[in-house]
Amino acid sequence: MRFAVSYGTAFNGTDPDRLVAFAQHAENLGFEALYVQDHIALYPGADYGAGPLPPTLPYLDPLDCLGFVAATTHKLLLGTGVLLLPYRHPVVLAKRLATIDILSRGRMRLLTVGLGALPKEAHAMGVDFRSRGRRTDEAIDVLRLLWEGGPEGVGYHGEFFDFDDLCSYPKPHETPTLPIHIGGSSAAAAVRTGRRGDGYFAGGRLTEDERDRQIELARKTAVEAGRDPAEIEYTRWGSAGMSLEDVENLADHGVNRLVVGFAGADPAQQHDQMSEFAERFHLSPIATA
Template identity: 70%
Template sequence: MKFAISFSTPYYGTDPDRLVAFARHAEACGFEGIYLPDHIALYPGAKVGEFEMPATLPYPDPLDCLSFVAAATERILLGTGVLLLPYRHPVVLAKRLATIDVLSRGRMRLLTVGLGTMPGEAAATGVDFASRGRRADEAIDVLRLLWSGGAAGVSFEGEFFAFDSLVSFPKPVNVPHLPIHVGGSSRAAARRAGRRGDGYFPGGMLGPHERAVQLELAKSEAVAAGRDPMALEYTRWGSIDMPVERVAGLAAEGVTRIVLGSIDPEDLFDEMSRFAERFDLHG
């Protein structure tokens, strides 16, 4: 089992010293990676499910934050949970992600993308909310195409994106393309993970039956697409106080990575250290 941890900027704030201290402590504890959340724009009345998002919550750009973290650390992997893919142009995004990977010496390896659930956020970026799933599918294809293309360039003709003989450098370090995990809480997200993803990272509010259904759906879609279903990583949210028995149960469900969510800021570093000792992350 791999263990990573999320730095929730709305919960912990945007103080750069705190972010760096968090990342360095997570690295020292032996956590595999650090995840940053994403929202491009909020507005009064915006909701995620039944939860209304205060419009003033601070959501700095996660890729800028990860670049900042990379400069202050040495080993910890960099992740997003989740990057709202439909609201970013994949040609620009391919360059940004590859640049972070190069500058971090190959650590931009926990990219998780999702669709977003707030129509106002889509409207603010000029994206049709109803088409964001198709747009995300196409964007994943564009990212991989650009990362794998050589000096002769690559071409693409899709519903949302089109280009001829496009050359994009730098390339990710020592891999043909960066891993792309798919996040979400719907069966459509599970299908997308199976068809196009390197892993599936479902949301935290699903029941056991629906989780099992979605995991099997991701695997069956992978088979239908001619891909190896056993190569899909399966990431789930966890808590800092989870016992060893709970982790063993998740492993039995096929989980390969656990990402710890928000931790009480008053006891943040001590809780991280205790978790690392309980699961022997240093070993």
């Protein structure tokens, strides 16, 4: 099992020193990656199903955060949980992601994308809330097309994106394309994973049986699409207090990675929780030589 940490600026604040200290402590303890969350804009009454979101929550831009973290760490992988893909143009995004990957020497490898659940956020970005799934599918295809395209240029003609003879350079660091994981809890997210995803980051409030059906749907869809289902990574949320038995049970369900959030208004308390967790699961830092 691989373990990553989640850092939510909406709840931990926007102090850059606190973010850097959190990321460096996670790296020093042996956590694989740091994930950050995403919202472009909130509004009074915003509710994504688990309760209202105060409109004053300070969500920093996740890609700017990850670029900042990359400059202060050495081995920590960079992840989003999740980036709201339908609200970003894939031509611009291809450049931004490749830039972070190059500057971090190949650590922008846990990009997880989702649709978003706030209708007014979609409307503010000029996106029809009902079309965001189709837009996301096209955006994934465009990202990969641009990363893999050569100097002769590539073209795409879809419902939302249309261009000819386009070149996007530089390319990601030492790889033809970046992995794209799919976040969500719906059958549509599972199907999208099977057709297009390199991984599935299960969200929502589902039972274990429902989650099993989702990952099996993703794998079944991968087979139908001519893809290898064994190559789909399975990520889930974990908790600071989980036991070895909890982790072993999730591993039995096929989970490869757990993303853990550590609460606490006091940074020192957060660090102590992370240290205790790392000791409990015998994490060890990766050499940075």
